Amino acid sequence: MRDVAVVGFAQRQMPDFDGSPTCVEMLVPILAEIYEQTGWTRRDVGFWCSGSSDYLAGRSFSFVQAVDAIGVTPPVNESHVEMDLAWAMYEAWIKIQTGEVDTAVVYAFGKSSAGVLRRTLALQLDPYTMTPLWPDTVSLAGLQARAGIDAGLWDERAMAEVANRSLTDAEKNDYSIRKGGSSVEELLARPMYADPLRKHDCSPVTDGAAAIVLAAGDKAYEVRDKPAWISGLSHFVDSPSIGNRDLTRSPSAANAAAKVDLNGVEVAELHAPFSHQELILRRELGLGDDVRINPSGGALTSNPMFSGGGIRIGETAQRIWSGEVAKGVAHATSGAALQQNLLCVLESSTGKDA
């Protein structure tokens, strides 16, 4: 495998983006930031890949116009996944592994507020027997949360602890759209929303976009003194069936964890749009109490669809670049109730330097 590192990252997150669902005007400054970080121009980028969803935008081919933000004369080597940024990055990482290119920029965008997000996502379910009932995202998460509560795997207090820590950490993150921790008691005193979930147990509807830069070998050192080397990258998917799988588990997260080395991980950015999902992920990944979880505030405080997973990778990479940590893991999820999961382990060393 070639040594590939995350060497650039830019993001925007907001509650109500007032621009077009193609998000071109949001991507232009993000890409400008990427060029500034890397010292590259668009012509230095070997491969591009984007992630987005037509149903988020409410129109077919919503990603087509996004390439305008790159400026594509001359044309570019480019692909698109109907998936989160993290999987767009996976495709780019694969492309670099083939040896065809040495550098890549991946980006993703989504204007969740254009429709009723929790309703739109019901279209991800079985279209014959589930979608006609319009099971909204919050309800599915509620079923999952209660399954764990009933099984004694977690309780409302544990969920409130996740929310309180996230809201407190989000105060230090300019991009988080919900912030302000108080105390577990105060959170538990708030009214139920979708019993067993309170509003702070659910991520806010967030618009946004983000971009990640990958570079192989020496190209990475040209950009950063301390590139965030990808030492493990793995993803799996589970059965979609809400009734036929154990909602308190996430086998795909566990499968991904088994494919990477999580020993010595100091920080974990987990893409958990609901508080109890962080608890599931910590268990599946076997993360100890000494691992700092979601110092960015996590998806619970800001969760732009289609970039929310990739942002976890960017947040982790920034902590490697700064020297704050030597090893971290980033996680991205997709589908209902943690159906699909990706893990990306980042390290300050390639393991070959020493």
Add this chain to the structure above:
Amino acid sequence: MSRTLSAPVTVAFDYTRSTGPVLGRFLTGLRDGVLVAGRTSAGEVVVPPLEYDPVTHQQTTDFVEVAPVGTVTSWTWVPEPVAAQPFDRPFAFALVTLDGATKPMFHAVDVASPSEISTGMRVQVRWADERVGHINDIACFEPVAELDEVESGAGGPGRARPQPRDEAATEQSRPEPVTGVITPVSLDYVYAASPEESTFYRGLDEGRILGQRCPTCDKVYVPPRSACPSDGTPTEGEIELSGLGTITTFCIVNVPFLGQKITPPYVSAYVLLDGADIALLHLILGVPADEVRMGMRVKAVWKPREEWAYSLENIDHFAPTGDPDADYDTYKRHL
């Protein structure tokens, strides 16, 4: 004034789905008032049946009937229902393991407050008044009254026992199995124009056609763009165009289709406005369709002022000016 213009859009279609044999079997059962489960190779009894076995990956062929009565294994409150959910008032969604099944199914439970539902509670199917072979043939689940439970789920009309079909019906006279289902999908969005497009549409509301120039390649874009597609640079400035232009190329649309706004046949043409570096797609009228030509000089014909809005439709169409055609060399690089 807000930075951008926005307007509602509804994306709606009644999808016609063919079910295949497994889901067809389940939906046929619902129509006939029975719950059909599938047995997996691991012995699990799953409802609705899985189309393909999780272990062998073979299509499910082993079906069993299960009871319309079961136990809540998890539930959630739905305080603010979204459109098209089973109820427009607060209700519960739940996972219910039907008697005879080993895995729960998902559906709504009709209770008035979260205090009226709990894990472990017994519930029964409330059938819809009319059953067509659709998941909504189950209107919802409802708590089993204690009396009903004693009678092993034999509820009254409309309850767990469906309205009986004609018991005398023979195999031959039974309706055909369900093979298809219609699932309406209607989504409401607010569509916003980009800031640059908003400037363009606001100009149209004043009877002006506004373009902008890319500061990198100097090309004039109409409408202006958030990013010049060649360079990635937002277009700038304000360039007002006259409404005179040249047809570069065109098509005569003879096809009617769902959602079409203009009655065919009509000419859809690329019009390169004088002073612009990119053509605009618009409608050509005022000339028989078969007389429209590449290179034809045309002018914008505006709707009456009282009909103007923030829309390119303020220009009703383009019509020939009667001037001699433009020389091919003047527009050939726009093809």
Add this chain to the structure above:
Amino acid sequence: MGKQPAAVVGIGQTHHRAKREDLSMAGLCREAIDRALLDANMTLDDIDAIVVGKAPDLFEGVMMPELFLAESLGAAGKPLLRVHTAGSVGGSTAIVAASLVQSGVHKRVLTVAYEKQSESNAMWALSVPLPFNMPVHAGAGGYFAPHVRSYIRRSGAPTHVGAIVAAKDRNNALKNPYAHLHNEGTTVESVLASTMLWDPIRYDETCPSSDGACALVIVDEDTAAASPNPAWIHGQAMRSEATSAAERDQVNPQASRDAAAYLWKQAGITNPFEEIDAAEIYVPFSWFEPMWLESLGFAAEGDGWKLSESGETAMTGRLPVNCSGGVLSSNPIGASGMLRFGEAALQVRGAAGEHQIDGARKALGHAYGGGSQFFSMWVVGADKPTS
């Protein structure tokens, strides 16, 4: 480290029809998958990862349908990717699947692309009117017809060339049991006599709307050793440009020319017309055959129509194009590109049945999408690439 060799050892496709009312979406995909696995002498348990491709989600009204399909496709417990690059997606998906092997990450990858167009209406899904705009859009035909007119003007092609291509592809389809259209007795005259839909495009010069799927099994060198006739990937390319940019060449887009140049270079091909034995080119409207022949470098600019007109692209010609009947005879949009890639592989494997070109050693699979702006293509060969 360069690319690891990769080969196609399994190809499956559905019997494409206007409506496959006998199948669910999962069933449609599985018809193609099961045939591909049988061809590869494998089961789903042998597969390391699955890559799904399809065109816009609005066609079937399911957001990211690979999620609900995961278990039925045998993907649960495996890595699953979903590619969407507009009409080129079938090709792009095959390329992504191939790169999973070429990168050394996986050894046996299954890829499937599908469209169940009968669930909705493609014209509707592609033409939902946007506020503030002029609602003159009329589906894909309405989009491409002006550019066909531009090609005719630029090249000076006689106006019956489109009908020649259509009649050829429709007759080729008679030799392909999987093809959607089996229109016996199609002639140049009958095509010319068909209704003008999007002038200058006639009804018979237009692709149908199909339900269908295509699946490929792509494997590494070691696994391919067990196959009697692997189709080796000699080169692959993807390029993108904008839908509408000032002075963009919409007839012969630069992204197409760039992709082709890169492809031929990788495959070591200097004269594609001489060296390619069969080509499966994405031709949803008949005029795109001569247009892409030029863009791909099979003919000089302005001369593509001469190859079509003189019969060189017929099965008996020097460059047989779309022996399968092509997109003009079967168009499950998301799968159409993968069908081109798969049909090219069938040719070099000698497995194309009645529409086999005898002795085909190198073949082109090609797809494009969006407003002629996304391109994906590969060259497959009967011999393992030397470099």
